[in-house]
Amino acid sequence: MEQVDILIIGAGVVGLAVAKELSENYEDVVVVEKEASFGRHTSSRNSEVIHSGIYYPQHTLKADLCVKGGELLYYFLEENEIPFKNCGKLVVANNDDELEEIYKLKANGELNGVEGLKVISSSDCKKLEPKVIAEYALQVPSTGIVDSHKLMQKLENIAEDNGVFIVYNMQVISIKCLKKEYLVKFSNGELFKAAKVINCAGLFSDKVAEMVGINVEKEDLKLHWCKGEYYKSSKITDINHLIYPVPDPKGIFLGIHLTINLQGEVRFGPNAYYVNELNYGMDESHKSEFLEAIQKYLPISENEIHLDDCGIRAKLQKEGDGFRDFYIKEETQKGYPNFINCIGIESPGLTSCLAIAKKVNSLINT
Template identity: 40%
Template sequence: MHQVDLLIIGAGAIGLACAARLASPTRSCLIIEAQALIGSHASSRNSEVIHAGLYYPPGSLKASLCLEGRERLYAWCARQHIAHRRLGKLLVAVDEEELPALQRLAENARACGVDDLQPLDAAQLRQREPALRGVAALHSPSTGIFDSHAYLQSLLAHAERQGAQLILHTRATHLEPYAGGWRVSGLSAGEPFQLRAGQVINAAGFAAPALAQATQGLTGVPRQHLCQGRYFSYSGRSPFSQLIYPLPAANTAGLGIHATLDLAGQLRFGPDVHYLNELDYQVDASLREPFAAAIARYYPGIDPARLQPAYSGVRPKLSGAGEPAADFVIQTPGDHGLPGLVNLFGIESPGLTASLAIAERVAAAL
């Protein structure tokens, strides 16, 4: 039976960041991925935003790991020559009634350690973004955009230079502890396989809870909810020079349908929040009207005809519809009592921004 020192299950941003952090010439490291490509789901279906860390409850994993991960990610992109820009974003109060919420957001950001937000009044806002409607805003200079696909490739290349190996079309279905580590079974290209691993990182994204349920001796697996976020592109020249975020509606799971730019300057709007019973990436053109209505609150000059269905992503949430947002869960041997196993659950936004910081946390746990 094949044996490795470290098995990483899942080749999304989190699994690859863990591989880049932990692979070494003295530790055999194997990465297995069920799909045909790395980062096939959430890691490649997102806004490609480097988040500043404004929204999350102070003291939460999301807050601390986003802040740490943001700086690690900017530094990684600079060292690895990954295209990125500290573009900045505006968080906009469209009317007077939203000013208290804007103030609460500023206070929350400060409590999380974000100390560079710049308040803007209506005149300053019009000067920066003439097409934008709003009575006040906060400017976040630490928010940026980057090439997430190049980032994933750079993580894999770094891990492979340290001796890690990647096998695609390979899904782990069962984990069983034994005295020297873990027995792992599953399917590779449709054929059964078994191997032994001294340590295992379950970074399987959507599949992480199911694999945890099939792990002998493990309890306390959280319930997962699939939540789709759909995007529309906007044809023609963008009216904005930076990212535009409305204030999140109270008691909602997302940040509102916001405006983001890619590195080529293409404008897109999204994501919305749509809970699913099963994985689905379809974007229905009939959503154009509700998208346009939401966008028109802060961009009254929108031309709905320029909105085109683009793509969608699906978040692996640990909170259901109408429930307060749940934190990341990094389940370590100290939590479940099983040596050499780390499970990662509910790594939604800002998981991409936080990926290198999450990898540090996993490395410390092992």
């Protein structure tokens, strides 16, 4: 049986960022991942946007870790020569209600410490993005895009250089809380004893919490999977900013937006709908929803977009709920000392990964 000090479950961007952070402070850190390599789920099925932090209520983890995480991430990307672009974004408003909403977003962003926010007029929008339909826009200069695969690769490299073992094809199937440690069983029959366990299992983080004995229904920690599909367009070129609609304040996502990747290719999405199974299959049944949403800010015809990819969000927010924050906690109070849960790490989890890692580090009892 293996004996380890810190066991991290999951090698998505969060587990890898936590591994890198802890490798700078602890000697005996192991990451276990059920897939054959890192980032096979949400961390490579997202918009790759470095968010600014304008959307989330003040003093929440999402607001604080997004703003702090964005700063840490830009520094890390620059220092490690990982491809990124601080392209900025425009949230467009085309009527009075939307104008009011972008002023609210600006005020909220400023409360969260987001710098450089500016409401600009139609003529200024045209100068920045001639193709985009906008009466007004909130200009968000700190937004950017990143190559998430290269980011994860670098996090893995640094962690391994610092002595972390990352073991693939290792699926945790049960966890037993002993007096001073945890007995972790894997689907291949192997057993590990770990003094500290960190649950970074993404879409399955509620299931991992359940394994140790936490009643996720009672604690309101059950995840609700929410699929998001993307369309691509090769016909639309020369867009320099990310273009977002005003989000529905009671909605479950930011609205179908336009992102560019580091090659300048244009993508639209994601949409959002709850699902019960982990199925990355796609069909065209949501195409009209895409066209309707996009045509509000960009003239486009049906044959100019085609299906691209999809991801699934690990949401604590179920249908009809209001805002739900990230859940990042050390669980002594529930009877599980040195067990740290990261649950509900949906967007802006990629942006926040380095700040989440620092938060996890601060929760470890030494």
